[in-house]
Amino acid sequence: MNLQQLRYVVATAEHRTMTDAARSLYIAQPALSRAIRDLERELGMTLFARSGRGVIVTAQGRRVVKLAREALDAVHEIEALSAQGRSPEAELRIASPPGLEPGVAGRILRAYSAEHPKVRVHIVRCDGRDGVVSAIRDQRADLGLTDLPVPADLISHPLERQEIVLISPPGLDLPDPVPVRMLDGMPLVLPAPGGIRRREFDSLFAKYGVAPVAALETDGRDDRLEPVRAGAASLLWYRGTAEQAVRAGLVVRSLDPSLRRVIALVHARRRLPAIAQEFLTVAEGGSAA
Known part of the structure; x- marks a missing residue:
């Protein structure tokens, strides 16, 4: 038994599916399943039982998960003491x-x-x-x-709560605030497909019935503004980035209705x-x- 296995056990208990737990740990799902099986064989007990598409924690497993959390907390405190x-x-x-x-x-x-x-x-x-x-x-x-x-x-x-704004190249004929419906067909820099943030944007677009054009799909922070500076696309981001965008000569506009995130x-x-x-x-x- 090692700390990595304990982290695997805690993540599996918290996510209730091997797929989501593996994603949170940045490992392959088969590797996580194999590690859990190896630990169960070592301990001689079943920690998780299959339930539909997910898993449930067994009675023995709940006790192990509790102790695993306590052990990981203790390791964290020891590391903090060492750092100090x-x-x-x-x-x-x-x-x-x-x-x-x-x-x-x-x-x-x-x-x-x-x-x-x-x-x-x-x-x-x-x-x-x-x-x-x-x-x-x-x-x-x-x-x-x-x-x-x-x-x-x-x-x-x-x-x-922080406002989401539209950051655009100069020269675009847009009102301020910009009606959300005007995002339909607009070239935008969007998060990479498959991630949580991209799913949120897709849900937002579906809610208002708009379909922007993905000019660039990226999760990298350094390249988001480049297509906007080049005049190729606009960007939906937080009001907190407005100062940087204005310094770069870009235009920041609110949206109508106002969109905010916690x-x-x-x-x-x-x-x-x-x-x-x-x-x-x-x-x-x-x-x-």
Whole structure:
């Protein structure tokens, strides 16, 4: 038995399907199934039983999952102690996509640093929500700042609602705000197919009966604005990126009806280090609806 197997057990219990658990762990589903079977043989007990397209946790499995969570939490705390022992000052790691850094993250960080000047806050830059979730699961960050929803194995603390805007090349004959119906046939930079964010956009388009043209499909943060700068497409993103877009000579417009997403701090289902809990307290105390 090893820590990797314990992480597999916890993920399978939380997602209730091998496919979703494997996706969250960034491994192949057959490899996850094989690892679980090997652990069950080693322990001499059945942890999961098949139920339709998913799995259910057995009575013995529930006890093992509980202990596995406690063991992983203990490992996390030991690693935190070790990190503090190597550094004269405590370090708090916050995962965030670039679009949220200047606004939400910046405001919270200033308030937190004023109250806790001896804590060094390190921003772990991530490619969108999936990158934030991955950083939390891999324990590369203590907290994450992202839009909702997030997978059920993470706990979220909503902070504010942020507007989605249309970022376009200059010279387009568009009103402000732009009616959502005008997105029909418009060349847009869209998230890559198959991901959570792309499914959300597709659901939004279906709701309003529009079908934009995918000029570029990418999850990379560095290449989103390039087609917009080149005049080939527009981009739906957060108001927090508006300053960067305006500096690049682009035009930012609201949408009608107004579209907003909830921004939240998220973390794993484990006991937070004291410095992370204090950051959460400061963030919730200064958040705005």
